[in-house]
Amino acid sequence: MKNRLPDLNNHLYAQLERLGQEDMTAEQIDTETKRSNAVVAVADQILRHATLQVQAAKILSDHGIDPTTHLPQVEVNPLSRPRLRTITGTTS
Amino acid sequence: MKRASDPKWRKMTPGLPSDLAALFEQRMATEGLTVKDLTDRNSNAFLVPSSRYQVHAKLDRFWAKRVAKFNKANISWKRKNNSGHRMRTQEYCLKGLHRMVGHNVMIVDKLGHRRCRVCHYAAAAGHPLPPEKIEQIKAAAENGATFNQICHGIPAGGGPKDRSLVITTAAKLQRQRKLEPEFDAFLSKHFEANNFIGQILRHNKDAPEEMKATLRLIGRIRHKVKASGAELPRLHEQRPRTRLRSRR
Numbered sequence: 001m002k003n004r005l006p007d008l009n010n011h012l013y014a015q016l017e018r019l020g021q022e023d024m025t026a027e028q029i030d031t032e033t034k035r036s037n038a039v040v041a042v043a044d045q046i047l048r049h050a051t052l053q054v055q056a057a058k059i060l061s062d063h064g065i066d067p068t069t070h071l072p073q074v075e076v077n078p079l080s081r082p083r084l085r086t087i088t089g090t091t092s
Numbered sequence: 093m094k095r096a097s098d099p100k101w102r103k104m105t106p107g108l109p110s111d112l113a114a115l116f117e118q119r120m121a122t123e124g125l126t127v128k129d130l131t132d133r134n135s136n137a138f139l140v141p142s143s144r145y146q147v148h149a150k151l152d153r154f155w156a157k158r159v160a161k162f163n164k165a166n167i168s169w170k171r172k173n174n175s176g177h178r179m180r181t182q183e184y185c186l187k188g189l190h191r192m193v194g195h196n197v198m199i200v201d202k203l204g205h206r207r208c209r210v211c212h213y214a215a216a217a218g219h220p221l222p223p224e225k226i227e228q229i230k231a232a233a234e235n236g237a238t239f240n241q242i243c244h245g246i247p248a249g250g251g252p253k254d255r256s257l258v259i260t261t262a263a264k265l266q267r268q269r270k271l272e273p274e275f276d277a278f279l280s281k282h283f284e285a286n287n288f289i290g291q292i293l294r295h296n297k298d299a300p301e302e303m304k305a306t307l308r309l310i311g312r313i314r315h316k317v318k319a320s321g322a323e324l325p326r327l328h329e330q331r332p333r334t335r336l337r338s339r340r
Contacts, residue, residue, distance in 0.1 A: 005302065005303065009309060012309040019313065029320060033320055037324075040314055044327050051296075054300050
């Protein structure tokens with residue numbers, strides 16, 4: 001599944017390219033602007049959700065709990081993984 | 093030419109008679125003359141020989157002090173008003189390009205030195221920008237830099253000032269934009285988009301750094317939509333305005 005932040009960027013780049021096409025009719029431009037507005041609205045919601053997740057993870061981290069399970073969109077390097085307690089209390 | 097052995101000085105006590113000393117001082121005060129004017133035999137304003145003046149200055153210290161004060165002020169005034177620079181800039185500036193009248197004359201210091209305003213601004217802006225600098229500015233604008241970032245080091249989207257971001261000064265950049273309309277059009281186009289994106293970044297100050305790239309993309313798309321003339325819907329509902337004082 002492509003549901004990480006870099007994938008969202010790819011979608012946005014694709015939309016930007018579609019908007020930048022020069023050989024478009026007035027109807028096509030109208031369609032693309034509507035599509036752009038829809039894509040941007042969705043992307044904004046995803047970003048707000050991700051920001052909220054990061055804030056929640058920060059709070060957990062401040063209390064010494066492993067926040068990685070609450071960051072599904074962030075890839076963690078297993079070699080530099082700190083040993084922290086999970087929210088259930090077990091050591092990861 | 094007045095002769096040194098003028099008979100009027102014979103059989104006189106050393107120094108100056110009191111009426112002559114008073115006249116000497118008065119002419120300095122009223123006519124703006126210097127000691128040299130009054131003691132130089134070739135001067136039209138000659139009054140007393142230099143040797144008489146020197147002896148009198150030694151005999152009457154208070155008089156000498158007052159005269160020295162007048163002398164200093166008059167020399168300064170004469171230098172200012174009769175200097176070659178001032179004479180040359182009565183009608184046109186030193187370069188002979190602009191009229192020295194009205195608003196174009198700048199008084200730059202307490203002494204009343206004059207400068208041509210047009211020449212001063214031209215000199216302050218300096219030479220045209222070198223081509224490599226122009227390329228650097230263009231690249232920065234394409235990468236999302238705003239005018240404030242290029243000239244003052246304030247990054248697009250706000251944040252602390254970073255002097256390493258400064259490429260040139262505002263005066264030099266604006267001068268170059270006037271000289272090259274193409275460069276001006278290029279910068280205007282990019283600055284407009286970058287300011288729009290900067291506004292979105294400022295609105296989302298709390299967003300983590302990883303998400304700033306996505307926010308920039310959103311800004312670019314929204315700016316394109318806006319530039320096409322289509323309606324740009326609000327992303328968020330406008331925050332209700334809170335009244336500071338409730339009326340009773």
